[in-house]
Amino acid sequence: MRKGTKRKAAPKPKTKPAEDQVNEPSQSPAEETNSEGPSRNAELDPSPGAAGEPSRKRAKVAKPETETEYFAEKRNLEDLWLQVFPVGTEWDQLDMVYEYKWNFTNLEEALEEGGELHDKKVYLFGCTEPQLVPFKDQSKVTMIPVVVAVVSPFPPSDKIGIKSVQRETEEILPMKQMKMDWVPYIPLEKRESQVEKLKNSQIFILSCNQRRAGLRHLKIERVKKFEYCLPYFYNPLQEDELEQSTVVDLLFPIDPKPVFGEFDWELDDLQEFTDNLIKEEELPADQKEPFKTYVKEKVREAKKANREARETRKKAREALSQETRDAYKDMKFYKFYPVPTPDTPDVSGVKAPFINRYYGKAHKVI
Structure with a gap:
């Protein structure tokens, strides 16, 4: 720190209320007197003044502590x-x-x-x-x-x-x-x-x-x-490091309950995948072929999307200036x-x- x-x-200055300050000359406390004589706060000097009267000393004002x-x-x-x-x-x-x-x-x-x-x-x-x-x-x-x-x-x-x-x-x-x-x-x-x-x-x-x-x-x-x-x-320079997903989300709309799940076209066998769903009573046996057709279509769509994404990134990479390439590298x-x-x-x-x-x-x- x-x-x-x-x-x-x-120190905050002492001020009089606004109504007391109007048309009134400023005086220090030591100099305030009234018409009848010296101020009560004044200290008297025993030695006579010019007129034979005791002279006044200025009141000592203590300096405020800061x-x-x-x-x-x-x-x-x-x-x-x-x-x-x-x-x-x-x-x-x-x-x-x-x-x-x-x-x-x-x-x-x-x-x-x-x-x-x-x-x-x-x-x-x-x-x-x-x-x-x-x-x-x-x-x-x-x-x-x-x-x-x-x-x-x-x-x-x-x-x-x-x-x-x-x-x-x-x-x-x-x-x-x-x-x-x-x-x-x-x-x-x-x-x-x-x-x-x-x-x-x-x-x-x-x-x-x-x-x-x-x-x-x-x-x-x-x-x-x-x-x-x-x-x-x-x-765009890290194309080789990108791993495109091989998983498709499934939502097969049948009654009374749709079939939810994920299918990985690189790891899962469609025939085995479908048979397991039927065995677990997640998929009716009479819906086996429609379900397989549905999964194949989802896989085709995903592969097409991956292919288009690769093409888009390739074009973007080729359009980069050398300055921009250096910036991405650094x-x-x-x-x-x-x-x-x-x-x-x-x-x-x-x-x-x-x-x-x-x-x-x-x-x-x-």
């Missing part, structure tokens, strides 16, 4: 982690994220002079990781805030992925459709600066304009979309966890490099 700023509190107050000096990036929106956190759990006064001085130091990320353009987004961690002789599930820093000369993506185990399909939407965008972060020392002076900002944060108070006006499906959001990222992901303090749980034992299904693993965990 930096030493606080020492500041002397000035109190020294200390004001904690705020760090320049102290509220950075608070400004970063925790993407994908359920709205009713946001208060749990800020239950503790988490310390992210490791993130601040990395961005300040001498730090690993100093003078680099970075894009920050937040997320939360619920973990069972000890604190003050007891363990409980804690919503741990995490900040991911992406070192890149341009925004890593302008899209958001929406996917969960509760949703059958995956959506890739523009950020602005979910009221999110990359915005410059303004350090405390520059908060008074004009917007024009921030064009050269090096720190950008993923922000969300959706307010919790407005959720009651939204449909449940819209509210849930915010909770299923994941920051999206696609690197792009780095840093994952920051809170620093242990006496007032917060120690999360050092649950740190993990995995970010999400799109970003994969961080290059460095701090």
Whole structure:
């Protein structure tokens, strides 16, 4: 911690009520007299004055004692982690994220002079990781805030992925459709600066304009979309590292109950798969052939989608400039966890490099 700023509190001046100050000359207490003689507060000198009367001495006014107050000096990036929106956190759990006064001085130091990320353009987004961690002789599930820093000369993506185990399909939407965008972060020392002076900002944060108070006006499906959001990222140079899914989701519509399940065309044998469903009375025997036809069609659709996706990525990769290719090659992901303090749980034992299904693993965990 930096030493606080020492500041002397000035004594408050004594003032008369407003009605007493009108058209009245100012006098010090020592000089106040009435028409009948010296003030009662005056001290008398036994030696005679010019007129043979005792002379007055000025009243001694004691100097007010000044109190020294200390004001904690705020760090320049102290509220950075608070400004970063925790993407994908359920709205009713946001208060749990800020239950503790988490310390992210490791993130601040990395961005300040001498730090690993100093003078680099970075894009920050937040997320939360619920973990069972000890604190003050007891363990409980804690919503741990995490900040991911992406070192890149341009925004890593302008899209958001929406996917969960509760949703059958995956959506890739523009950020602005979910009221999110990359915005410059303004350090405390520059908060008074004009917007024009921030064009050269090096720190950008993923922000969300959706307010919790407005959720009651939204449909449940819209509210849930915010909770299923994941920051999206696609690197066209990592085509060889992408593993396309060979699994299709099944929903065979028959009465009285549809058939749910997953079929992996590389691992599962269709004949055996179907016979097992009949054996387990999940599928009527007279629906065996229609079901097999249904599964084959789903597999054809999935393979076609994979093939089209590969072609799209190939064209996108070929259209990249050399500068953009170099930027993707040099792009780095840093994952920051809170620093242990006496007032917060120690999360050092649950740190993990995995970010999400799109970003994969961080290059460095701090």
